[in-house]
Amino acid sequence: MKHQITLVGGQLLPVFIGIKEFNPDRVYFIVSNESKGGLPQLKSVIKGISFSEHSCNAYDFTSVKNTCEKILDKIDPNEEVSFNLTGGTKVMVLAIQSIIHDRSLPGFYINQDNTFWELPNYTKKAVSYHVTTKEFLEITGHSHYLAKTLQDFDQQDLKIAREIERYASNGKNYSAVTSYFRKHYQDQAIPVSGNKNISNDVSCIWDATKVEIFVKTRRTQSFKSTNVRDLFFYAGWWELLVAEAISKWAKAKEILVKFELPFKHSQLTKKNEIDILINLNNKLIFVECKSGNVKQEDINKMKVIKQTYGGLISKSILVSRYMPSPTIIEKCKELEIEVFFMFGFKNQPGNSFQKLITKLNQLEKRNSL
Known part of the structure; x- marks a missing residue:
């Protein structure tokens, strides 16, 4: 059985990566009053792993060390144990390093460059687990998006995007049209279709698949795609x-x-x-x-x-x-x-x-x- 004792600080991502990368059977979260608030959402993302929560004084070396040693004393010496030192306070990290030295146990520290340090030999290795965007958001408590x-978007959308870019770069009409719609509708949704006089000379006609600009009744621009309203009106x-x-x-x-x-x-x-x-x-x-x-x-x-x-x-x-x-x-x-x-x-x-x-x-x- 694989056990992982992990320090929990303000950032939950290294805790999650440590669990996914090393795949323990049981996780022991070492928390303080300040850091335990994020655990419920983290626990909801972790599947198929048992875990327990252990509170300590994050700024008291003895409190942290005693908390971890009580956990170790209940684990079969023949079973595998490792420490995640990435989270928590500096005092918590020092306490864990002391245990690693005293009991000859392994640990790791996850870096920001998608690598981790393997302790106690300080060998740098690549993290193999890839966190999905869905997991990123679930860790922060946002599961719906x-x-x-x-x-x-298809090739026609890309073609129209480039045409709008050229139109926006080559004259003032684009700014006049978009400014008009921004001021006229503000936070309201622009209708699926319509016909608006932007000024005495410029007008705009649009529907679900087409936006056309007229100058003095002459059509000067015609943009057609299934996403044209979003591409044109909402930049x-x-x-x-x-x-x-x-x-x-x-x-x-x-x-x-x-x-x-x-x-x-x-x-x-x-x-x-x-x-x-x-x-x-x-x-x-x-x-x-x-x-x-x-x-x-x-x-x-x-x-x-x-x-x-x-x-x-x-x-x-x-x-x-x-x-x-x-x-x-x-x-x-x-x-x-x-x-x-x-x-x-x-x-x-x-x-x-x-x-x-x-x-x-x-x-x-x-x-x-």
């Missing part, structure tokens, strides 16, 4: 082009687009939306896509989403069509949000894609404090 993948074209670029990044194991999380007590009400969510094998990257102006509330939302759903190990990046204002860039720097901006995809798109992937590689290698 809506999302799309790139497979939900989905920019998110789709960014997601397509990210799909060329070999490290991205899962890419989810338009990721929506409802309130736990109201599944019909959207609480947060993530433009693009990247799963990198045990690390999440949250991508906020902005085709226009970036506001302070956009950055504050990114901070909340990262802290709530990804934890310390996760990363955030703002991918903006244009360079954000100096105040936004300063705010992002303070909150450890990476900033990447492009001036459209029409000029050397392949080069723009590669620069974004280079930036993502740099972000992925950067450890959190």
